[in-house]
Structure formats: C-alpha cells, structure tokens
Amino acid sequence: MRHVLIIALFAALSGLAHAADPEFALTIRDHRFEPSELRVPANKKVKIVIENQDATAEEFDSHALNREKVIPPKAKAPLFIGPLKPGRYPFVGEFNEKTAKGVIIAE
Amino acid sequence: MELITIRVSLVAALAIPTVAAAAGPSDYVFLPGVTYGEREIDFKMGSWKHPTDGNLSAASIGFGYGVTQRWFTEIYRKYEHAGGEGTRFDAWEWENKFQLTEPGQYPVDVGFIVEVERPQDHSEGYETVLGPLFQTEFGKVQLNANLLFARRFRASTEQHTELGYQWQAKYRLMPEFEVGAQAFGEVGNVSHWDPSNQQSHRIGPAVFGKVALGGRQAVRYNAAWLVGATDNSPHHTFRAQVEYEF
Numbered sequence: 001m002r003h004v005l006i007i008a009l010f011a012a013l014s015g016l017a018h019a020a021d022p023e024f025a026l027t028i029r030d031h032r033f034e035p036s037e038l039r040v041p042a043n044k045k046v047k048i049v050i051e052n053q054d055a056t057a058e059e060f061d062s063h064a065l066n067r068e069k070v071i072p073p074k075a076k077a078p079l080f081i082g083p084l085k086p087g088r089y090p091f092v093g094e095f096n097e098k099t100a101k102g103v104i105i106a107e
Numbered sequence: 108m109e110l111i112t113i114r115v116s117l118v119a120a121l122a123i124p125t126v127a128a129a130a131g132p133s134d135y136v137f138l139p140g141v142t143y144g145e146r147e148i149d150f151k152m153g154s155w156k157h158p159t160d161g162n163l164s165a166a167s168i169g170f171g172y173g174v175t176q177r178w179f180t181e182i183y184r185k186y187e188h189a190g191g192e193g194t195r196f197d198a199w200e201w202e203n204k205f206q207l208t209e210p211g212q213y214p215v216d217v218g219f220i221v222e223v224e225r226p227q228d229h230s231e232g233y234e235t236v237l238g239p240l241f242q243t244e245f246g247k248v249q250l251n252a253n254l255l256f257a258r259r260f261r262a263s264t265e266q267h268t269e270l271g272y273q274w275q276a277k278y279r280l281m282p283e284f285e286v287g288a289q290a291f292g293e294v295g296n297v298s299h300w301d302p303s304n305q306q307s308h309r310i311g312p313a314v315f316g317k318v319a320l321g322g323r324q325a326v327r328y329n330a331a332w333l334v335g336a337t338d339n340s341p342h343h344t345f346r347a348q349v350e351y352e353f
Contacts, residue, residue, distance in 0.1 A: 045211070057144060059323070063282040066244060067210060070143040070173075077176070080211035085246070095323055 021047040021080065026060075028052040028071065031096035042086040042106040048079040058100060062091035065104065082106070130293050130307065132341070133165040133185075135329070135348045136275040137253050139218025139240040141206040145173040146353050149181060153346035158338065162190035165197070171350075179204040185224075198226040204240075216242040220253070232262030251275040256297060270297040277315055285315040289331040307340045309333035325352045 022041060026048050027034045040046045052058055052071040060069045060079060071077045081089075084106035093100025132153030152166040169183020180203050187197040200222060207217045218240035225233055238255040255271040271294070277287030290310040295301030313331035320326065330347035 047212075059142070063279065063317075066249065066279060068140075068142055069210075070145070070176075072143070078209060078212075080209055082211075094319070094325075097319075097321070 021045045023047045023049065026050045026079075026102075028054055028058050028093065028100065030054065031058070031093065031099045033091075033093065033100055033102040036102040037105060038102065039105045039107060040082070040084070043083045045080060045082045046084075048081065049076055050079055051076045057095065059094040060091060061094040062089060062104075064089040065091060067091075068094075130271060130291065131165045131187075132163055132344050133167060133346055134273070134291055135346065136251055136273045136289055136291075137204065137218070137220050137240050138251060139204075139206055139208075139216050139242050140210055141173050141175075141177055141179040141204060141218075143173045143176045145171075145179075147171045147181075148351045148353075149183065149348070150350070151183075151346075151348045153344060155333075155341035155344035157341045158335075160189075164188040164194075167200070169200075169202075171202075177206045179206075196227050198224045198234075200224040210242075211244075214243060218242075220255070230263040232259040234259045247279045249275075249277050249279060268297045270294050270300070275313065277313070283316045283318055287313050287315065289313040289329075289333065291333070301339075304337055305339045306337055308336040309340055309344055310336060311344075323353055326350070327352060 022044060024038060024040060024046060026038060028050065031054060050060055050069070050071050052073055052075055055073050057070055057072050060067065060071065065081050067079060067081060069077055069079050081104070086106050089104040089106065091102055091104065132155040133151045134153065135151055149169045149171055154164040156162050165185065165187050167183045167185040169181050171179060171181030173179045182199070182201050185197040185200055186194055188194040203221045205219045207219060210216050220236065220238055220240055222236040223233060234257065236255050236257045238253055240253045242249065242251045244250065252274040253272065255273065256268055257271060258268040259266060272292050273290065275287060275289045277285045279285050288311065290308070292306065292308040294306045300306070311331050311333035313329060315329040317325055317327045327350040328348065333344040333346065335342050
C-alpha cells in the first residue's frame with residue numbers, strides 16, 4: 001500500500017511539474033508587434049513565444065510586466081509573465097519604439 | 108530545468124584556504140538577469156565611515172556586454188581614497204554573470220556570479236567572489252537575495268573563504284523612480300562565523316530607476332544610504348551606481 005501511495009504521489013507531482021502554462025504567440029514584423037493587443041488569462045502564469053521575423057534585433061521592454069528581452073533577428077524567444085491581475089500592461093520594442101508597441105490585456 | 112553547468116573546478120576551489128576578502132563601500136546588489144547584446148558603461152561609487160578603519164571612498168568605471176542570452180561580462184578599474192590620502196588605483200576586476208533560469212518561468216529566478224579581482228598591491232593576491240543570485244516578484248514588489256563566497260589566492264598571508272550576503276527589496280512605482288531597501292553583510296569565515304558583534308551588517312533605504320533616452324540608449328541608476336547594525340559595521344555608507352546602456 002505504501003508503494004502505491006508513493007507512486008501516486010510521484011505521479012501527481014509529475015503532473016504538476018509538467019503542467020504547461022498557457023502559450024501565446026507574438027510576432028515582430030516590420031518593427032511592429034502582431035497582434036498589438038494580446039489577451040491572456042488573468043491570475044495565471046503565461047508563456048509568450050516571441051518570433052522576430054525582422055532582419056534586426058528587437059528588445060521587448062515592459063516596466064508594467066517587469067520584463068526586458070532581446071530577440072535576435074530571425075529567431076524566437078520565450079517570455080514568461082504572470083500571474084497578472086486583470087488589467088492592461090503596455091510594452092514596447094525598445095529599438096523601434098515609434099512603431100513597435102502593444103499591450104497585454106489580462107482578463 | 109535548463110541549467111548552465113558550472114565548472115566543478117570553481118566549486119572545488121572554494122576548499123582552498125586563502126586571504127580573507129573585504130567588502131567595500133561601492134558594493135552593489137547583483138541581479139540574476141542578462142540582456143543579450145546590451146553594452147554598458149558602468150560607474151559605481153561609495154563612501155563610508157568605518158569604526159576602526161576610518162573614512163574610505165571607492166569608485167569604479169567599467170564596460171560590460173551581454174555576450175549571450177545567459178552570459179554577461181564586465182571589466183572595470185577600481186579606485187580607492189582613504190582618509191588623509193590621495194585617490195589611488197586599487198584593482199582590476201572581471202565580472203561574469205550567468206542567468207540560469209528564464210525570468211518568471213519558476214517561482215524564483217536564479218543566476219550565478221563569478222568575479223576575479225587583481226589588486227594593484229600584488230601581495231593581496233587574486234580575489235575571487237562566487238555565489239548564487241535569486242530574484243522573485245509579487246505584483247509590483249521585486250525581491251533579490253544573493254550569497255557570496257569570497258577568497259584570495261596567492262596572497263602573502265594565509266586566509267579563508269568568507270561568507271557575505273546582499274538583499275534588496277523594491278516597489279516598482281514607475282520606470283524612472285522606484286523605492287525600496289538594500290542590505291549588505293559579511294559574517295566572516297564561512298565555516299566558523301565571527302561573533303555577531305564582529306560581523307558587518309548594513310541596511311538602509313534605496314532608490315532605483317531607468318531613464319530611456321531613445322533607441323537602444325538608457326541610463327539606469329540605484330543608490331542607497333546604509334546604516335551599520337553592529338559595532339564592527341561602517342556607521343554610514345552612501346553608495347550609488349549609474350549605468351549608461353547603449
């Protein structure tokens with residue numbers, strides 16, 4: 001019985017360890033973020049995969065999210081945020097701030 | 108968990124007795140994150156009044172670069188000004204920081220610091236500082252805590268590995284101005300701590316911020332006013348760091 005409980009415990013913990021965070025895609029193209037508004041669930045950790053399709057690097061920068069991440073050209077990079085309270089969290093592409101801007105809406 | 112393997116030789120090196128390493132007034136709190144491709148000119152300074160060593164000011168100027176997504180390296184020159192003496196060149200220092208986890212992926216972000224210092228006074232040997240760096244956040248509050256193991260090699264006197272710590276708490280009010288507190292401490296020999304009244308502990312309020320200048324340029328700063336918490340702690344320390352990122 002003890003062995004069954006231990007196996008069940010490990011199975012449960014393994015499930016927790018491998019529970020995937022909700023995943024979203026964000027694309028950088030022509031120095032713009034697509035989509036410029038990204039809706040994510042509130043109160044949950046979220047994984048955003050940022051794909052930079054431009055020929056130059058871009059830096060995802062958000063004080064609201066407390067994240068700075070440089071994405072090399074023609075590359076992808078993961079970004080983990082949250083859990084976020086419901087609200088709007090603006091971000092910019094620091095290398096092209098005039099055009100690269102967006103907001104994450106947690107709801 | 109994706110981790111960078113730290114060379115076993117670095118850990119093994121901690122077992123060799125060496126000259127005790129000293130903290131300084133321009134010490135700053137390490138953060139575990141790395142920004143790939145970031146270049147910075149880093150200026151640090153500090154000044155304290157020590158109960159036995161008197162007044163001491165220190166400053167450093169360095170250049171740093173985010174070599175990869177997980178590795179930041181910086182080289183800087185350090186200067187000292189002891190009470191009654193002129194400013195003198197103190198040491199070269201090479202700092203390497205490794206981001207071990209993706210920010211926010213786990214409850215705590217983890218990094219690792221490796222520093223090597225070569226003092227102008229060669230009798231002091233080489234000083235190495237190693238240690239894990241931790242960061243977590245709760246809403247707008249960010250917490251950092253680091254353990255530092257310091258020791259000297261090839262010094263004229265036999266010493267030991269010393270243990271120190273740093274922590275920092277800040278409320279991210281706005282990009283240009285954040286408020287919080289910092290603390291630094293040294294407890295002595297890692298395997299045989301000094302009596303508490305001989306340890307050094309400093310704590311006090313701090314401010315932080317980043318001013319974007321456009322393009323890839325920004326100025327980042329943090330400063331703290333620390334008071335000593337033990338008889339062997341500097342009475343007052345003012346420390347500051349300004350980084351120009353480009």
